[in-house]
Amino acid sequence: MTRNRTRFKADTKQPEPSGTPEPTERPEDEGNQLSKQLLQNREMFQEAFKNCSDVVFREIRFGQETALLVFIDALVNASNLHDNALRPLLQQLRGETDEVTALDLEERVITLSQVLKIRKRQESIDAVLDGNAMLLLDGLDDALILNVSGGTRRGVEEPVTEASVRGPREGFTESIGTNIGLLRFKIKSEHLKTVSFSIGEHTKTRVLLCYMDNLADPAVIEEVSKRLDGIEIDGVLESAYIEEFIEDEPYSPFPQMQYTERPDTVAALLLEGRFAIFVDGTPFVLMAPISFWQFFQASEDYYERYFIANLIRWLRYAFVFIALYLPALYIAITTYHQDMLPTSLLLSVATARESIPFPAIVEALIMETAFEALREAGIRLPKTVGQAVSILGALVIGQAAVQAGIVSAPMVIIVSMTGIASFTIPRFNGAIAIRMLRFPMMVMASAFGVFGIVIGTLLLSVHLCGLRSFGVPYLSGIAPLKLNELKDILIRVPWWKSVLRPSSYSKANRKRMRGLKPSPENRTGGNRE
Amino acid sequence: MERISERQAMLIGAGIIFDATLISIPAQLLGVAHQDAWLTYLVAGVAVAASLWLLSRVGSRFVEVDLYEALVTRFKWVGRMVVLMYTFFVFFLVCRDLRMVSDFVNIHLLQKTPLVVISILVVLVVVFIARGGVELLARMTELYLPLLFFVVLILPLLLGKEFELRYYKPIFEHGVGDVLEGGWLAVSYVSEIALLPFFLSHKVFRLRTGLYGMGIGVFFLTLLIALNIVTLGPHIASRFMYPNIELIRQIRITDFLDRFDIAIVSIWLPSIITKIGYLLYICCHGIKRVTPGMSAKQITTAVGLVALTCSFWFFENSIQLIKVNYVWPVVATLFAFVLPLLMFFFLKPKPMR
Numbered sequence: 096m097t098r099n100r101t102r103f104k105a106d107t108k109q110p111e112p113s114g115t116p117e118p119t120e121r122p123e124d125e126g127n128q129l130s131k132q133l134l135q136n137r138e139m140f141q142e143a144f145k146n147c148s149d150v151v152f153r154e155i156r157f158g159q160e161t162a163l164l165v166f167i168d169a170l171v172n173a174s175n176l177h178d179n180a181l182r183p184l185l186q187q188l189r190g191e192t193d194e195v196t197a198l199d200l201e202e203r204v205i206t207l208s209q210v211l212k213i214r215k216r217q218e219s220i221d222a223v224l225d226g227n228a229m230l231l232l233d234g235l236d237d238a239l240i241l242n243v244s245g246g247t248r249r250g251v252e253e254p255v256t257e258a259s260v261r262g263p264r265e266g267f268t269e270s271i272g273t274n275i276g277l278l279r280f281k282i283k284s285e286h287l288k289t290v291s292f293s294i295g296e297h298t299k300t301r302v303l304l305c306y307m308d309n310l311a312d313p314a315v316i317e318e319v320s321k322r323l324d325g326i327e328i329d330g331v332l333e334s335a336y337i338e339e340f341i342e343d344e345p346y347s348p349f350p351q352m353q354y355t356e357r358p359d360t361v362a363a364l365l366l367e368g369r370f371a372i373f374v375d376g377t378p379f380v381l382m383a384p385i386s387f388w389q390f391f392q393a394s395e396d397y398y399e400r401y402f403i404a405n406l407i408r409w410l411r412y413a414f415v416f417i418a419l420y421l422p423a424l425y426i427a428i429t430t431y432h433q434d435m436l437p438t439s440l441l442l443s444v445a446t447a448r449e450s451i452p453f454p455a456i457v458e459a460l461i462m463e464t465a466f467e468a469l470r471e472a473g474i475r476l477p478k479t480v481g482q483a484v485s486i487l488g489a490l491v492i493g494q495a496a497v498q499a500g501i502v503s504a505p506m507v508i509i510v511s512m513t514g515i516a517s518f519t520i521p522r523f524n525g526a527i528a529i530r531m532l533r534f535p536m537m538v539m540a541s542a543f544g545v546f547g548i549v550i551g552t553l554l555l556s557v558h559l560c561g562l563r564s565f566g567v568p569y570l571s572g573i574a575p576l577k578l579n580e581l582k583d584i585l586i587r588v589p590w591w592k593s594v595l596r597p598s599s600y601s602k603a604n605r606k607r608m609r610g611l612k613p614s615p616e617n618r619t620g621g622n623r624e
Numbered sequence: 625m626e627r628i629s630e631r632q633a634m635l636i637g638a639g640i641i642f643d644a645t646l647i648s649i650p651a652q653l654l655g656v657a658h659q660d661a662w663l664t665y666l667v668a669g670v671a672v673a674a675s676l677w678l679l680s681r682v683g684s685r686f687v688e689v690d691l692y693e694a695l696v697t698r699f700k701w702v703g704r705m706v707v708l709m710y711t712f713f714v715f716f717l718v719c720r721d722l723r724m725v726s727d728f729v730n731i732h733l734l735q736k737t738p739l740v741v742i743s744i745l746v747v748l749v750v751v752f753i754a755r756g757g758v759e760l761l762a763r764m765t766e767l768y769l770p771l772l773f774f775v776v777l778i779l780p781l782l783l784g785k786e787f788e789l790r791y792y793k794p795i796f797e798h799g800v801g802d803v804l805e806g807g808w809l810a811v812s813y814v815s816e817i818a819l820l821p822f823f824l825s826h827k828v829f830r831l832r833t834g835l836y837g838m839g840i841g842v843f844f845l846t847l848l849i850a851l852n853i854v855t856l857g858p859h860i861a862s863r864f865m866y867p868n869i870e871l872i873r874q875i876r877i878t879d880f881l882d883r884f885d886i887a888i889v890s891i892w893l894p895s896i897i898t899k900i901g902y903l904l905y906i907c908c909h910g911i912k913r914v915t916p917g918m919s920a921k922q923i924t925t926a927v928g929l930v931a932l933t934c935s936f937w938f939f940e941n942s943i944q945l946i947k948v949n950y951v952w953p954v955v956a957t958l959f960a961f962v963l964p965l966l967m968f969f970f971l972k973p974k975p976m977r
Contacts, residue, residue, distance in 0.1 A: 431734070435883045543745065545886050546733050549893045553749045556894070560763040561756050574763035575632065 127216045133233035137163055140231075143220055150223070155184055163231040170226035172245025179206045180228065180241050200230075200239060209242035221299060244272075251277065254356035254378075256523060259395045266356040267378035271301050274358075274373050274380065278305065281362035286310070289373075292323050294337070298330035298376075302337065305361075306370040310601045315384065315565050319370060334374040334381045343563050348531060350524040351564040352383040360394050368601025384567035384600060387559060388584045390525030391415065396587050404587040411519050418516035418529050422463060423540035423548050425509050426455045431544030447503040456541035458502045462510040463534070465492060470514070571599045632762035633829045636902060637817045637837025639769045642844050643892070643899040644721050645813040646868050647728055650849050652949055654862035657806035659792045661858065662850040667807025668814040669842040671961075675818045676834040678964040682971050683826035691822045691967070692913045698971060704914050706963065710822060711910030713959050715931065716938070717816065718903045720945065722746060723935040725896055727942040732869060732889065743932055746897060751928040753901030754908060755921050758823070761902055768894040775891055776844050782875045782884075783855050791857045792850070812953040814842065815960035823909045865942075904928055 130136050137152070144150040144165075153164040162184070166176065183204045201210045213219050219238045223229050226244035251273065254266030267274045275289060286309045292302040304323060306316055322341040331337060334354060342351040355361060356378050361371045364382045372381040391411045396404040428435050429444060436444065451458060469492070493507045513533065520526035532555065539547030562569035572580035580597045582588040591613060596605045628636075653661040679691065686694035692710075695703035726743040734742060753764060796803070817838050820829050852861045852871050861867040869885055876882040905920075908927055912920040939945050 432886055435886055437882075543737065543742075544734060545890055546729050546742070546745075546893070549890050550745050550749055553894050553897060554752065556764060556767060557749070557752045557756060557760065560760050560767065568763065570763060570767070574766040575629065576766050 129214055129216060129219065129231075129236045129238055131234055131236045133161060133163060133231055136231050136238075139216060140165055140220070140229075143216075144223075155181070160233055162233070164228055165223055165231065166228035166243070167223060167226070170224075170246045171228055171243045175207070175245060176228055176241070176243040180230070180243065184230075200232075205239070205241065207241050207243065211240040211242075212237040213240055214238070224299070225301075248273070257355065257357050257360075257394070257521075259393070259398070261398045262394050263357070263359045265358060267358065267380060269376050269378060271303060271373050271375035274378070275303060275305075277358040278361055278365075278371075281358055282307075282365065287365070290320065294323065294326050294328065295331040296327075296329050298332065300331040301375040302331070303373040304370060305365065305373065307365050307368065310366065310368040310596070310604055311370055312368065312600070316370060318565065319372075319383070323372075331374060331376075333377045334372065334379045337372060337374060338381055343565065347558065347562055348528045349387070349559070349562060349569070350528070351385065351562070351569070352381045353385045353389060353522065354379040354381050354524065356380075357394055363394070363397070366607075367596050368604075384565040386564065386567065386571045386599070387525075387569050388572055390520055390522040392583070393521035397590075401587050401589045408587060411521070414516035414519040415529060418513055418520070418526075419533050419536060420548065421513050421516070422459050422509055422533055423536040423551075424545075425505070426459055426537055427540040427544040427548055429455045430541060444503075444505050447505050450500050451503050452500070453502075454541070455506075456537060458506050459509070459537055460534075462496075462502050462506050463513070463537070466510050466514055467530070567599045572597075628758055628762040628824070628828060630828060630830070630833050632766060633820065633824055634833045634837040634840070635765045635769050636762060637820055637829075637834055638840040638844075639765050639895055639899055640816050640820070640902060641814050641838060641841030642769075642772075643896040644724065644816075645810075645841075645845055646848055646892075647866050647896075648724055648945070649809060649813055649949055650852060650867050651862055651864055652809055652946065653806045653849065654852065654858050654867065656809065657802045658798060658858045658862075659794075659853055660796060660798075660803050661806055662792070662846050662853060663803045664806030664810045665814065665842045665845045665849065667803060668810035669838055671807065671811050672814045672817065672838060673835060675815060675960045675964055676838065677831060678961075678968045679818055679821045680826070680831035680834065682964070682967045683821050683829070685971070685973055687826045690825050691971075692910060694971060695967075696913050698974065706967075707910050707913050709963075710819070710959060711907055711914065713955070714819060714903050714907045714910065715927070715934075718900060718907055718931045719935040719938050720948065721896070721900045721903065722750070722931055723939045723942075724945055725893075725900065726935070727945065728866065729893075731865065731942070733886070740936070743935065746900070747928045747932045749897050750900045750904055751925050753898060754904040754924045754928070757921075758905065761898065761905060764894070764898045764901070768891070768898060772891055772895050773840075773844060775888055776847060779848075779851055779872075779875075782877065783851060783871070786874050787854045788857065789854055792853050808953050809949060811960070812949065812956035814838065815956045817841070818960045818964065819903075819906055823906050904931065907931075 130139070141152065149167055149169055151164075151166055151168050153166075155162040155164060164181070183206055184200075201212070211222075213222060214237055219229055219240070222238075222240040226246060228241040228243050230239040230241060232239070248270045249268050251265050251268055253264045257266070265277060267277060279287070284307070286307045288306055288308050290304040292304065293299050294302050302323065304316075304320060308316075319341065323337070326337065326340045328336065328340070338350070338352050338354070339345060344351060353364075361380050361382060365371055369382055369384060374381075391408060396408060399407075429448065433441060448455075453461070493511075496502045497504050497507055517526050517530050520529060536548060536551045539551040541547075543550065559569055560574055568575060571577065572584045577598060579595055580599065582593065583597070591608075594606060594608055596607050598605060650661075653664045657664050682694075683691060689697070692707050695706050697703070699706075722743060725746055726739055729742050729746075730737065730739050753761060817834060820834065820837075848868055848871070852858075852867045855871055855874055856864075856867060861870070864870045869889070872885045872888050873883075875884045904924065904927060908920040908924050911923060911927065912918050939948070
C-alpha cells in the first residue's frame with residue numbers, strides 16, 4: 096500500500112539580481128523569525144496568544160504531516176476560510192505524495208484572492224489580529240497569511256448626522272475597506288491615491304491618506320504624510336485622535352479639518368484638490384485643508400437649484416450672526432443702549448423685565464445654560480422618552496420660568512431663536528465653536544455694551560485671520576480676497592459657471608471644465624458609451 | 625517672509641487715510657472752509673500725491689526692501705536717526721489715535737465707564753493685531769474696510785430726503801484761501817499714507833498703489849463731508865464734536881428704523897482699531913531697524929502699553945486733541961514732504977565700483 100505522505104519543502108530561493116545587496120539580518124531579528132519546526136512555531140504562538148480564548152489553533156493532518164491554522168474566530172469570514180482554504184487543503188492534499196511547496200499551496204491549492212508569505216513572528220501576529228488566518232507548515236519557515244477578513248460589521252446606511260432631502264443616501268461605515276470602496280465607486284480614476292499608515296501601538300489602526308495626485312498640492316500631501324508618520328500614541332479609536340495630532344492650531348476653538356460621513360462630500364472635496372483621511376473603526380472621514388466658509392456649505396446646496404441654494408446659504412449666514420450675537424445684543428441694548436429700541440418695543444421689553452430680579456446677563460446665562468444642558472441631555476436620552484423631554488423642556492422650563500418671574504418672555508424668545516439659529520449651521524463642529532463663543536460675547540456685552548461686542552468680534556477676527564489649515568488661510572476667499580472663490584462663498588454659482596477649482600487648494604490643474612452654458616447650440620457630446 | 629498683495633496695500637492706504645480722519649478733523653474743516661469744505665480733501669490729496677511720487681522714486685532705487693531698511697543700510701548712523709525720527713512720529717500718531725478712539729467711545733457709547741478701561745481694551749486688541757504681522761493687518765483690513773465703504777456709499781440713499789442742496793452754495797463765498805487753509809489742516813491726516821513705503825517694499829507699494837489708495841480714502845472723506853454740508857449745513861456741522869456721527873443720527877427710514885448710529889459705529893470701530901494696529905506695527909518695525917537685536921513682535925506689547933500711558937500724558941482732555949490739529953500740519957509736512965525730498969536727493973544705492 097502506498098503511503099500517502101505529503102512532504103512540505105521551502106521554495107527554492109531565486110538569486111538576487113546583481114547590484115542589489117542582500118539585506119543583512121540584525122542579531123535582534125533572529126528571535127523574531129519563524130522556525131522550520133511546526134512544534135516550535137506552535138509553542139511560540141501559543142505563548143503569544145496565551146489566555147486569548149478567542150484565538151483558534153486548528154491542526155490539519157496530511158498523512159504523516161501536520162499543518163496548523165491560526166485565526167480569531169470573530170474576525171474571519173468562516174465560510175470563506177472553509178470553502179477556499181480548508182476544503183482545498185484537506186481534499187486536494189489527501190492523496191498527494193509528491194513534495195508540496197508553499198508556492199504550490201499559494202498558486203494551486205488555496206483559492207483565495209490574496210495570500211501573503213511572512214517570515215517574521217510579530218508581523219504574523221499582527222496579521223492574525225487584523226482578521227487574517229495564518230497557515231503554518233512543518234518544514235517551512237514561512238507563514239502563509241490567508242486574507243479571510245470578515246466579522247460582523249454594520250452595513251451601509253444613510254448617514255445619521257448628515258441627512259439630506261436630495262442626494263446620495265449611502266454613508267460610510269466602520270470598515271475602512273467598505274469606505275474606500277464607496278469612494279472608488281464615485282471616483283473611477285487612477286489618480287486617486289490611497290497611502291496606508293498603521294497608527295497606534297496597541298490598536299495598529301489602519302489609516303488611509305487619499306488624494307488626487309493630479310490636483311492636490313504635493314507640498315501639502317508631503318506635510319500631512321510627515322505629520323501622520325510622526326504620531327505616537329497607544330491607540331486610535333476615532334478620527335478625532337488623528338485630527339488633534341495633525342492640526343495646525345491645537346488651542347483654537349475652530350476646527351481646521353472637516354469630517355463627514357458622506358462619500359459624495361469626500362469625493363467633491365478630493366476633486367477640488369484636498370486630501371481625506373480614512374480611519375478604520377469609524378465612519379467619520381477627515382478632510383483638509385478647509386476654510387471657515389465651509390461650515391456654511393452643505394452637500395445639498397450643490398444638488399438643488401442654485402436659486403434655492405443661494406437663498407438657503409444667505410439664510411445660514413444671517414442665522415450664524417443671530418446664533419453668535421443675538422443674546423449679546425439683547426444684553427447690550429437692554430443694559431446700555433436702550434435708546435436703540437423703538438419706543439413701543441422698549442415699553443414692551445421694559446414691562447416684561449420689570450418684575451425680573453436678575454440683570455439681563457444673569458437671566459441670559461440661566462436660560463442659555465439650561466438650553467445647553469437640555470441639548471446635551473437630549474443626545475443621550477433614549478428615543479422613547481426624547482420627545483417627552485423636548486416638550487418638558489420647551490413648555491415646562493420655558494413657560495414655568497417666565498411665570499415664576501425668573502426670566503422674562505423676551506429672553507425665552509431670544510434663547511429659542513439662538514438655539515434654532517445654531518442648528519442651521521450644517522457642520523456640527525463649526526456650530527459648536529459658534530455656540531461656545533456666544534458666552535464670552537455675552538459677558539463682554541454685559542460689561543461694555545456694544546463696544547464690548549465689537550472688541551470681542553475683533554479678537555475673534557484676529558484669531559481667525561491668523562489661523563491656517565495646512566497652509567491655507569482660514570478666511571481664504573474673503574481675507575485674503577480671492578474673487579474666483581467668492582462664487583462659492585457668497586453665492587453658489589451654477590455648475591456650468593464653476594470653471595475653475597479654488598486656487599487655495601489646487602494650484603495645478605485648476606480648470607475643471609470648459610464652462611459652457613447649457614443651450615441647444617452648445618451640445619458637443621462625447622459622453623456616450 | 626510675510627507678503628501682502630498690491631490690492632491689500634491699496635486698502636491699507638485707504639484705511640490709514642479714512643478711518644481716523646472721519647472723527648478728527650471734519651468739524652475744523654467745516655469751521656474754516658464752510659460750505660467749500662468738500663474741496664479741502666482734494667487739495668490735501670494733490671499735495672500728498674507729490675509726496676507719494678517722491679517716495680516712490682526713492683523706493684524704486686531699492687526695489688526689494690522697504691525704506692527703513694534702505695535708510696539703515698545706506699547710511700548707518702544718519703539713516704538710523706531718520707528712522708528714529710519717523711518712529712517717534714508714528715508713536716505720537718498711535719497715542720493720538722488711541723486717545724481719540726477712547727474719547728469717542730467714552731462720549732458716545734459708554735459715558736460712565738472710566739476712560740482708562742476703554743483705552744486698555746483698545747490697546748489689548750491693537751497689540752494682538754500688531755503682533756500678527758503685516759499679513760494679519762492686511763486680512764483685517766480686507767474684512768472690515770469694504771463693509772465700511774459700503775455703508776458710506778449707501779448713506780446718500782438713506783439720507784436723501786434730508787438733503788438741502790442750497791447749503792453748499794455759494795461756492796467760494798470766502799475765497800480760495802479758506803479752502804487752501806482747510807487743505808493745510810487736512811494734509812496732516814491724508815499724508816499718513818506716506819508712511820506705507822517705510823514698511824512695504826516697492827514691489828508691493830508702488831506709486832499707483834498709493835494713488836489708488838489715497839484716491840479711495842479721499843473720495844470717501846469728501847463724500848462724507850459733502851453729506852454733512854447738504855444734510856446738517858456747514859454752520860451747525862462745524863459746531864459738533866463729531867459731525868459724522870450727528871449725520872448718521874439723521875438716518876430715519878420709518879418710525880421703527882431710526883437709530884443706526886450705534887450700528888454704523890460698530891462697523892467703523894474695527895477699522896479704526898486696525899488702523900492703530902498698522903501704526904503700532906510701523907512703530908515697532910522702526911524700533912527693530914534701529915536696534916537690530918530686538919524682535920518687533922516681542923516689543924509690541926511694551927510699546928502698546930507705553931502708548932497707552934502717553935495717550936493720557938500727552939492729551940489732558942479731548943479739547944487738546946482738537947487743538948493739536950492746528951499745529952500738526954507743520955510736523956506732518958516735515959515727515960511727509962521735507963524728509964522725502966531730502967531722501968529723493970540723497971538716498972541712493974552705493975555706486976558700483
